Amino acid sequence: xxxxxVLFRGGVLASVGIGGWIAGSVAERRKGNYxxxxxxxxxxxxxxxxxxxxxxxxxxxxxxxxxxxxxSVSDVDVTKPLSxxxxxxxxKFGFPGLDNIRSFDDYVLSYDRRNRVAHWVxxxxxxETVKHNDAVDRSKCQFTEDQSIHPYFxxxxxxxxGSGFDRGHLAAAxxxxxxxxxxxxxFFLSNMAPQVGEGFNRHAWNRLERHVxxxxxxxxxxxxxxxxxxxxxxxxxxxxxIKYQVIGANSVAVPTHFFKVIxxxxxxxxxxxEAYVMPNQAISDDTPLHVYQVPPDSIERAAGLLFxxxxxxxxxxxxxGRKTTYx
DNA sequence: TTTTCTGT
Numbered sequence: 287x288x289x290x291x292v293l294f295r296g297g298v299l300a301s302v303g304i305g306g307w308i309a310g311s312v313a314e315r316r317k318g319n320y321x322x323x324x325x326x327x328x329x330x331x332x333x334x335x336x337x338x339x340x341x342x343x344x345x346x347x348x349x350x351x352x353x354x355x356x357x358s359v360s361d362v363d364v365t366k367p368l369s370x371x372x373x374x375x376x377x378k379f380g381f382p383g384l385d386n387i388r389s390f391d392d393y394v395l396s397y398d399r400r401n402r403v404a405h406w407v408x409x410x411x412x413x414e415t416v417k418h419n420d421a422v423d424r425s426k427c428q429f430t431e432d433q434s435i436h437p438y439f440x441x442x443x444x445x446x447x448g449s450g451f452d453r454g455h456l457a458a459a460x461x462x463x464x465x466x467x468x469x470x471x472x473f474f475l476s477n478m479a480p481q482v483g484e485g486f487n488r489h490a491w492n493r494l495e496r497h498v499x500x501x502x503x504x505x506x507x508x509x510x511x512x513x514x515x516x517x518x519x520x521x522x523x524x525x526x527x528i529k530y531q532v533i534g535a536n537s538v539a540v541p542t543h544f545f546k547v548i549x550x551x552x553x554x555x556x557x558x559x560e561a562y563v564m565p566n567q568a569i570s571d572d573t574p575l576h577v578y579q580v581p582p583d584s585i586e587r588a589a590g591l592l593f594x595x596x597x598x599x600x601x602x603x604x605x606x607g608r609k610t611t612y613x
Numbered sequence: 614t615t616t617t618c619t620g621t
Contacts, residue, residue, distance in 0.1 A: 424615085454617085459616085460615060481616095481617095483618070487617070488615080488616040491616085
């Protein structure tokens, strides 16, 4: 009962490579020769191994250690355990992966020690959590090293300084305005990735983040998973490589792309999914967001993750605005 | 409105 078995009408999914859908236009397709071929095995009727159910996951993940994570935030009561019920609410539809899970009060993160950037972050948004709040002041927030990450694997402010890249939020600050504590927790460097500032973090990517917040006007519950991608690219010698810049003394990886996979839950519990991949580069303001919509399974293959694995297929009504049909 | 950086 997983959405992965859901096929698009006409089965277009099977033959589309990332090179085609990332760019979204012929001109872009010629320019950017990123490509990730879908595997030869396109038989979606073969059951895909599912992640463990939440009960198994929660026992295996250091949720109880999360007190230590937030000890540097002044107004957190470290004597009070974080709410596991909030974590189970955020992660209602399953964990995309289980590597180095960190739970904060209002989002959950999986950390990639090798790249010093998260694998993914997961958020649950409602109209309430994203609405404007005079009591919350973003300008009081500071980018803070995440002390819960071993110093070998931790990114620090100095890594980003003078790099030319923004410290771009994965879990967006603007999604966590229900309390000062929540927004402050999005400023840990474990939640940052090097992003092109002008034209990307401050523009197109921000536009996508605002789009996600706006979905809370349509759906009572919005679930969003965000993360980096390091996509292969054909070089001049005709061979394919994964190449990405690293910055600072800690060699923080600069992702080639970022993804968002979003599920909106309607009043009647029907689910609608949108999935986006955007290149970490300046994007013109007149490029519509739908250009960056992609089949969610291609993000899964590229990222090594499984999204929303616990979604019941009879509840998933559409993907990227297309009605789904069942196998 | 929200996303940040640089230089003082």
